[in-house]
Ligand SMILES: NC(=O)c1ccc[n+]([C@@H]2O[C@H](COP(=O)([O-])OP(=O)(O)OC[C@H]3O[C@@H](n4cnc5c(N)ncnc54)[C@H](O)[C@@H]3O)[C@@H](O)[C@H]2O)c1
């Protein structure tokens with residue numbers, strides 16, 4: 273009952289908003305079969321991302337990184353968007369969400385049909401040479417790995433190791449995306465936060481930009497976050513369920529408003 277009320281409130285806030293954005297994390301993709309970093313029983317308990325996904329470790333021994341990447345990648349590549357991604361894409365297509373800022377590297381927002389997506393931690397489908405910055409597609413890299421069963425795959429031009437275009441721990445974030453995210457967060461009257469522990473900097477600072485300029489937060493996460501008490505609405509449940517219910521409710525209110533005109 274309480275959840276129903278919160279879903280109604282969230283839908284209303286989004287419908288009345290002018291500059292709403294979404295901020296998403298690994299939690300929106302767990303229902304697509306991609307484990308998050310901080311969940312239980314995931315591959316990350318065995319391979320600490322802070323160690324294996326660190327730029328220093330990559331530079332010290334890129335083959336270690338690639339051995340793990342090859343274990344994790346098939347799951348990432350075959351994942352399909354879930355109802356949470358679809359709900360967010362619908363909100364963006366309806367022009368209610370002006371953008372989706374994501375920490376995810378899985379492209380599932382775009383696969384669900386969202387257009388304005390800022391990937392602040394990069395993307396799993398492109399690869400770049402660490403030496404000369406030449407860019408490689410996923411298929412080119414898979415071909416290389418099949419041909420020369422050896423880690424890491426290397427650049428045809430300069431023989432330096434290739435690296436997925438994802439931001440590793442210790443690397444700086446893409447300048448444009450982070451600048452744009454801060455500007456959007458500052459302008460946002462509503463920030464819908466979904467599936468993020470809000471513990472990875474600097475993305476975890478974005479909600480503060482929204483709050484500082486009088487914007488409101490809606491948080492949908494199955495566990496508490498440190499910003500729960502500063503949010504207008506907090507729902508501790510699965511994003512796949514709740515985001516779909518919010519969209520359904522929003523459409524109902526919209527239809528009601530239009531027939532009452
Ligand atoms: N899918 C991906 O692309 C992917 C997967 C793992 C990690 N990462 C990277 O990991 C870093 C971790 O930060 P983060 O905040 O994104 O993730 P996180 O792992 O720190 O937090 C995810 C949060 O989502 C919650 N959650 C999990 N499943 C949920 C569900 N179905 N519904 C609601 N809540 C759910 C968890 O309890 C947790 O609080 C990011 O930098 C991100 O780039 C990305």
Ligand SMILES: [Zn+2]
Nearest residue numbers: 401404427430
């Ligand atoms: Zn090169």
